[in-house]
Amino acid sequence: MKRLAAVVALLGLATVTAACSGGSTKTSGSGGGGGLFTTIDVNRPGIDASAPANPYNPKGNSFLGYNSMKLGFVKNHLTDPNQAYPGIAASWEVAPDNSSITLHLQPNNKWSDGKPVTAEDVKLSIGIAYTQGSTAFAITPGAAGAAADVQVVDDHTVKVTQDMKNPSMKFARGVLDTIVVPAGVWGSVLPADFWDKLKASRGEGPDAEKAREVITALGEKIIAFAPPKDTSAGPFTLERVNPGEALLVKNKNFYNAAQVAPDQVKFLNYTGNEQIWNYLIAGKLDQAGFTAAPTDVMNRIKQAAGSQLIKGFSPVSVGMAFNQSKKPYDNVHVRRGLAYLIDRDQVTKVASPEGGTPAVTTSGIHQKPAQEWLGSELSALEPYKYDVAKAEAEFKAAGLQKKDGKWALADGSPWKVSMHAPAGFSDWISAEENIKGQLTENGVDAEVVTTADYPLYLEEIAAGKYDVGFWLLALGPAPYDIYQRLFGASNGWTNVAGKIAHAAPGKGGNWMGSKETIDVDGVGKVNPGELTGKLNAASADQAKPIMLQLAKAANQDLPAIQLWDYVNTQFTNTSRFSGWPEQDSDVLRLPAGVWIQLGMVKKKQ
Missing domain, CATH: 3.10.105.10 (Dipeptide-binding Protein; Domain 3)
Incomplete structure (x- = not known):
């Protein structure tokens, strides 16, 4: 199946011109470390240069695992939905009865503006998740696996309790899936009485229904929010974007920055599978998620210098x-x-x-x-x-x-x-x-x-x-x-x-x-x-x-x-980077930005 957010008709293999940059980019030969990592966002065709760096905006210039971070990144496990790699949270404990999850944040993580990532950032982000209909933070009465309480224990610890009237075994996953944004930038998107409104929404009757309507209505405001600049707690931050590409640069304040190999990441624009095919045939992409291709095109992709397919569950x-x-x-x-x-x-x-x-x-x-x-x-x-x-x-x-x-x-x-x-x-x-x-x-x-x-x-x-x-x-x-x-x-x-x-x-x-x-x-x-x-x-x-x-x-x-x-088939290229996941690795369904931030991907020597 085509892995595109908007389905684009396949019209055959067409010639594509290279996207032109809005300025110079550092290449692997220009010094400064690991060089340039080039990819595409396989879930979203078309780069909108006017879109904000907003992870909740469908067209936003926010790339999961690169400049957008979750509390944790769920592993590709056969039977357990709650296993995950660290993200904003370094570790967590789930209560034996699945009634709560206690999150411990990365101790040395900072936003790209130098401010520390704190529990208040997480609490604000959970508040935003309620406006977006998140599974763990749903406001629908009786929703399975919904949180009952969010408690800031200290600057680096947050405890989230499940409503055990209708529990879900996926509660931990629902919490870990939360995208985290900086309260110092995003604080204005929620009204001062938000948590009071949330408490009221959990009741019954007209007042509770009105509170739920107010929270839901905030979702549109959040989707439209445009931060003045990208403030990231991930391995990269957005430098610039034009209709041809988005360029991200390394975030020196990222908690694991020493293990992040590339200095820059470039996302190339595309509008259909045929452009991705051409990028892969030309060896331009260091990584791309699976894209359906006819056999003759797949054979040409495999013949490109350094081309490698990694497959998993x-x-x-x-x-x-x-x-x-x-x-x-x-x-x-x-x-x-x-x-x-x-x-x-x-x-x-x-x-x-x-x-x-x-x-x-x-x-x-x-x-x-x-x-x-x-x-x-x-x-x-x-x-x-x-x-x-x-x-x-x-x-x-x-x-x-x-x-x-x-x-x-x-x-x-x-x-x-x-x-x-x-x-x-x-x-x-x-x-x-x-x-x-x-x-x-x-x-x-x-x-x-x-x-x-x-x-x-x-x-x-x-x-x-x-x-x-x-x-x-x-x-x-x-x-x-x-x-x-x-x-x-x-x-x-x-x-x-x-x-x-x-x-x-x-x-x-x-x-x-x-x-x-x-x-x-x-x-x-x-x-x-x-x-x-x-x-x-x-x-x-x-x-x-x-x-x-x-x-x-x-x-x-x-x-x-x-x-x-x-079968989850990933395209990678060994010409510029090494350390790619093994076949059947449990990271294969996660964005390559997660592979990079975990220190797996290395600059080829």
């Missing part, structure tokens, strides 16, 4: 999801029959040869953590290997008719599998075209329909406009998040203040339309949404048997066919 899969409000997809035998007609190895080879591995089966979990959660039970699940005879048996069990070599609905009317994908998602579209060919070859009429962009795609799929669409699954590592994709709001189940409610198909955003209860072989009758809700507060040991029941339910009922598990 990415906790996400893609599935072919069904709208069971539409016939014949309400019949499980139809869904199983389609699963038997799709060769997942072939689909993956065509759609995502470098960025995916074929799903071993449909479990709802990426195959790597599935081995941890399910153990030997994983191999006991039905694999749905390509099998035409089994597909035909399933179609017949559903009452479908075969006329002149083509499958029709039970009443004899024509049947066409209409698959949808957003324009620009090259791997999804390639996959659907391949599936179309496989189905057509076996007597199932099929078509591929593209939607203008991803936001419209999400809007229309949620409205129940599609029969079949591609859907991201297995968003780990938290068990609750994994199964929310199959048995959450999109399939009728919502978690409000710890209580699970179910909406009928076509109501309340329920576009998948699975049955509320499923009779699972070897398990009995289960309510998948209620089981998923239990995962929110479950420990790892408590989660394992629940995960197994949900995997069996997903495997038997097939609300979606799991096609491939994504």
Whole structure:
């Protein structure tokens, strides 16, 4: 899938001119240490020179891990969502019952203006997080994993307590994900009575509702805030920006500055994947996150001097999801029959040869953590290997008719599998075209329909406009998040203040339309949404048997066919820097700025 904040159509490999700088930049040969590190922000195309150095602004010239810092940077762990590397916080302790986290700040960290980073900076930043709808700092009544109290213990210690009425095992992660800004610069964005308003918002009635509205309204003010200059506690600070590039320079006050190899970092502008391809082919980038590319382009990238691909676990899969409000997809035998007609190895080879591995089966979990959660039970699940005879048996069990070599609905009317994908998602579209060919070859009429962009795609799929669409699954590592994709709001189940409610198909955003209860072989009758809700507060040991029941339910009922598990593929170049992460490293989903600030990346000797 294209990793762009705004989806840009792939128009083929086009010639791109080098972005011109607004002034001279120090190169590796000009002295002063580690030289220039060049990259792109793979999550955000287009540099807006007029945007502020504001980490909350979608177009802001704030780059996570470089001049924007979190309390901690979450590791890419298979099953534990709360493991993290230090950031603004040097260390932390989580209470045994998960009721609080106590943060200890880096003892020698300073902002780029020379002022120390203190607990008051953290408290202000948490206040800002409340206005942005942060998970740990949500103001929605009864929100899972929300903080109940923020206490400044001393200048370098902050304790955050969880509201245990509806706890979440991801509470520590939610706190560590907080971006920290300097109170001396940002203090004016929150009113003097903010914390009183926050206390009032936790109640009930009109006054509490009004307080919540006031806090939410502050979000827009914060997004628009433009600091007079970039004041950073990260390894770099923004020096200048123009439409072609953003230039950051080393922050000598950063707590680990001695281990930061580059003197400068340059982010190059791009508007589409084809420009990233050209940068990589020309060897201009020291690092770039994964960008989908056709095989011929990928081969040219690999041939560039110093080019290196590093691969690791990415906790996400893609599935072919069904709208069971539409016939014949309400019949499980139809869904199983389609699963038997799709060769997942072939689909993956065509759609995502470098960025995916074929799903071993449909479990709802990426195959790597599935081995941890399910153990030997994983191999006991039905694999749905390509099998035409089994597909035909399933179609017949559903009452479908075969006329002149083509499958029709039970009443004899024509049947066409209409698959949808957003324009620009090259791997999804390639996959659907391949599936179309496989189905057509076996007597199932099929078509591929593209939607203008991803936001419209999400809007229309949620409205129940599609029969079949591609859907991201297995968003780990938290068990609750994994199964929310199959048995959450999109399939009728919502978690409000710890209580699970179910909406009928076509109501309340329920576009998948699975049955509320499923009779699972070897398990009995289960309510998948209620089981998923239990995962929110479950420990790892408590989660394992629940995960197994949900995997069996997903495997038997097939609300979606799991096609491939994504692989996190990073592009790096060894010509100028060394010390890159190892294959399968748990830092691979973090920005390269975090690799740099941890002292991993070194100037090549």
